Amino acid sequence: MITGKMKINDVVKAYPKSIEIFNDFHIDYCCGGNDALEDAIKELGIEVKSFIEVLNKKLVNQENKSHEDQTLDIDRLMKMSIQELINYIIDTHHLKERNLLAEIDELINKVFFVHYEHHQEQLISLHTLFSDLRKELQQHFVKEEKLVFPYMLKNFSGDKSIDYVKSLEDEHDAAGNLIKEITACTNEFTAPEDGCASYRVLFQKLHELIKDVYIHIFIENSLLFKKYEGEI
Ligand SMILES: [Fe+2]
Ligand SMILES: [Fe+2]
Structure with a gap:
């Protein structure tokens, strides 16, 4: 389960497919990886709660279904x-x-x-x-x-x-x-x-x-x- 308090790089470690979404939204998971996810979302001017809900829907549920097509092992x-x-x-x-x-x-x-x-x-x-x-x-x-x-x-x-x-x-x-x-x-x-x-x-x-x-x-x-x- 992803929360706003998590560090961005911890989200990537737990859910490698998040890289694709972070790339699309320009969320910096490499140099800015130590920042809290909610701060990066706020900076984009996006409402934090709904963004995290979407992330959980897309990543956590998908992750449970399939481990085969992960972007990064x-x-x-x-x-x-x-x-x-x-x-x-x-x-x-x-x-x-x-x-x-x-x-x-x-x-x-x-x-x-x-x-x-x-x-x-x-x-x-x-x-x-x-x-x-x-x-x-x-x-x-x-x-x-x-x-x-x-x-x-x-x-x-x-x-x-x-x-x-x-x-x-x-x-x-x-x-x-x-x-x-x-x-x-x-x-x-x-x-x-x-x-x-x-x-x-x-x-x-x-x-x-x-x-x-x-x-x-x-x-x-x-x-x-x-x-x-x-x-x-
Ligand atoms: Fe290198
Ligand atoms: Fe390097």
């Missing part, structure tokens, strides 16, 4: 060791997002060139925001893989004097802010009427990237770091 992730979780993050999210960043980079240059005349305002902003996000993510992945993850594996039961977790969480927040700007700049990934197929594919790929980054940050902030800090 939280139970399996919770049981993983730190090493297994790190491998999972690198093999799924880092790999997928690196590929998407490369694909989008090529597409955005193509769309920028073809549609410059009619959509330069949107495309210049998007190109700048995407370049910033690509740089942030690529540097962040290397920092995790080369520095922080190996450090965590060596020190998970010992010295935690270097606060790498905080530095990664700050970088997640920075990426989260860029993602919000990209979402607004693309009108929530809706290509213009006169946009060609490449324009639409560009927006689909961006949307795919961003949904994956949200889940990725949630797994790191709410599972990996909590496990490392002995909270779960």
Whole structure:
């Protein structure tokens, strides 16, 4: 049963399908995952009680009926060791997002060139925001893989004097802010009427990237770091 007092990331842990609804309503379950659900709903200007009733109807009842089609297998992730979780993050999210960043980079240059005349305002902003996000993510992945993850594996039961977790969480927040700007700049990934197929594919790929980054940050902030800090 979901209540307004629950933390957003606890709702996701208990009901992974909530991710789809939270994405639709822009409820931030990765960087803002520690906030109470009712505060996030209030911020959207939605009546809390009825929203929670709908969530319970859609998620709790559905969850009881079927476990097969969950978006994210939280139970399996919770049981993983730190090493297994790190491998999972690198093999799924880092790999997928690196590929998407490369694909989008090529597409955005193509769309920028073809549609410059009619959509330069949107495309210049998007190109700048995407370049910033690509740089942030690529540097962040290397920092995790080369520095922080190996450090965590060596020190998970010992010295935690270097606060790498905080530095990664700050970088997640920075990426989260860029993602919000990209979402607004693309009108929530809706290509213009006169946009060609490449324009639409560009927006689909961006949307795919961003949904994956949200889940990725949630797994790191709410599972990996909590496990490392002995909270779960
Ligand atoms: Fe990561
Ligand atoms: Fe990360």
